[in-house]
Amino acid sequence: EIVLTQSPATLSLSPGERATLSCRASQSVRTYLAWYQQKPGQAPRLLIYDASNRATGIPARFSGSGSGTDFTLTISSLEPEDFAVYYCQQRSDWFTFGQGTRLEIK
């Protein structure tokens, strides 16, 4: 099973700042990686797929990069609605998720 490790577990930032979230895979997943956002009491929402492609309706401030085992989700300038939990997911070998990064207001 491919294990995805996200860091940091919690990220404390202020609106307007830049957020950088990491996801590391236990073996190469090529670019078969996605990012999801989940707010309290809501279902996850697909943000990024194939490592760097924004899903429909996702603002341009969200961007993804990486390949192989190391991936990054960047939010260029945080809006109040961006504070949530973010998960990465791979589909190279079945489907697994990272444990999540909580992005909280500083």
Place this chain on the structure above:
Amino acid sequence: EVQLVESGGGLVKPGGSLRLSCAASAFTFANAWMHWVRQAPGKGLEWVGRIKSETDGGTTDYSAPVKGRFTISRDASKNTLSLQMNSLKTEDTAVYYCATEIAGWFDSWGQGTLVTVSS
């Protein structure tokens, strides 16, 4: 807009059974690959299983923790996805989401239904 509505959750004793449903609308359900994903209280996301579209054979795949206990099925006439859960364990306690798949990604999600396994 794609709509997925789960139902059937509740409290069940260890060893018991429960059947979840997911009503789908606003897309061609028969052509969709569908998944169940769960989330234990306060925890992360865990893939449960999937069923391919009928045109792709309608075959199923499951994660190791649920294989042999859970069964996914679909009814195209009712646009409904089902998850039959048998031999339930306390560790199956979670919110269960149904989701559509687009090229391996979970594109649309329902709001989830809570399953609690406790004596």
